[in-house]
Amino acid sequence: MSRLLDILGCEYPIIQGPVGAMNSPKMVAAISEAGAFGMLALGFTGSAEEAKRMVGAVRELTDKPFGANLMTMNPVNQEILEVLAESGVKTVTTSAGSPRHLYPRLHELGMKGLHVLLALSYAVKAEDAGADGLVISGAESGGLRSVNPESSNMILVPLVVDHVKVPVVAAGGIADSRGYRAALALGAEGVQVGTRFLASEESPASKAWKDAILECSDGNTTLLPLGNMMMRVITNPKLKEQMNNPETDYSKEYNIMNAPEAWSTGNFDLFPAGAGQVSALIREIKPIREIIEEMVS
Ligand SMILES: Cc1cc2nc3c(=O)[nH]c(=O)nc-3n(C[C@H](O)[C@H](O)[C@H](O)COP(=O)(O)O)c2cc1C
Structure with a gap:
């Protein structure tokens, strides 16, 4: 078993890219049921109660592992972490800023965290802050990007892999087996997929x-x-x-x-x-x- 699969606890090293506007317990469960790692987008969730409701809704549909994404600036992250731990969620991703304040409690609760980032300098800092793995989001990705010049995954993934010890996941540009295998060839241990799942039958997208x-x-x-x-x-x-x-x-x-x-x-x-x-x-x-x-x- 790879280090990443050990962290995720699922069959395939494929993580659902959280998309805030189509947060759907049904879809998270469908992805986990198919052997990958479903992911709730809790970045903008305003209360622990709301997080509990979402996690409970996924739990009703699957007993397979799934995770949740937290945005670092959300003021209720600590409360959400407690809810996730109580509900048996073992792995989260953290994104949008320094995650340093989140990792001590996350580890105390027995959870693992992967930090999402867009450039090498942040990769080194996130590993130092305690991240158990990194999700590298290349310039081709969907979602929010920084205003800085950015590299695509063909450059960014091997670059980060060369500078960190923790497992790396490639996010951006992956829709089929060719992209998946290319990401592994670049040194990633898995992939995070956003747009391809958005355009799926189970997706609640319009x-x-x-x-x-x-x-x-x-x-x-x-x-x-x-x-x-x-x-x-x-x-x-x-x-x-x-x-x-x-x-x-x-x-x-x-x-x-x-x-x-x-x-x-x-x-x-x-x-x-x-x-x-x-x-x-x-x-x-x-x-x-x-x-x-x-x-x-
Ligand atoms: C429309 C859209 C919205 C997104 N919203 C979020 C979000 O709320 N939180 C987050 O962490 N990532 C978000 N992402 C990024 C995805 O989780 C994922 O990393 C990305 O889509 C991967 O690139 P791909 O679309 O090429 O597969 C979003 C992506 C898309 C396409």
């Missing part, structure tokens, strides 16, 4: 959001500036027009708080569809079990 992924070709995602961060989104006619105008003030045009409404209704002029560059490889909505079995085949 039809419009799934269709936008199916229709997205290479070069049709961009990083949307949102103040001190960016989000990878699928371009659309309105956004393309704005991109041609150097005067466009994106933070006035787009508010990330509107993303859940936009993505569930398909009103992508309100906020463009979030997805990774890997959308270009996704041509069919498939059941989760099929996606996972093909990936590890």
